[in-house]
Amino acid sequence: MDTQTCPHRQLVLLPAQHAKVRCRHCHLTLNVGDLTTRYCPECFATHNTKRSDFEDLVTVDSGRTRYRCEACGILIESASPTPPVLHDTRQPPRRDTP
Numbered sequence: 001m002d003t004q005t006c007p008h009r010q011l012v013l014l015p016a017q018h019a020k021v022r023c024r025h026c027h028l029t030l031n032v033g034d035l036t037t038r039y040c041p042e043c044f045a046t047h048n049t050k051r052s053d054f055e056d057l058v059t060v061d062s063g064r065t066r067y068r069c070e071a072c073g074i075l076i077e078s079a080s081p082t083p084p085v086l087h088d089t090r091q092p093p094r095r096d097t098p
């Protein structure tokens, strides 16, 4: 693995792995991010009923946050909620002389 050539500066936060729910009635699996209606779209389309009885699909909730480096495509896992190495280009102005 040649990771030393890339400083991994372009980190992109990946969505959490456990952010999925399943409808208890029709078993439709939805990403929480796609659940904008607060009710199951499948049940609404089939039965015209707004059902919001969802079951959380907790897959891998390890408390880790995942990032992907856009420059080299490597996946980085971090146990901390903050990005591991983020080089902020907007550095505060520094005075050379007081």
Ligand SMILES: [Zn+2]
Pocket: 006, 007, 008, 009, 069, 070, 071, 072, 073, 074
């Ligand atoms: Zn990289």
Ligand SMILES: [Zn+2]
Pocket: 023, 024, 025, 026, 027, 028, 040, 041, 042, 043, 044, 051
């Ligand atoms: Zn449903």
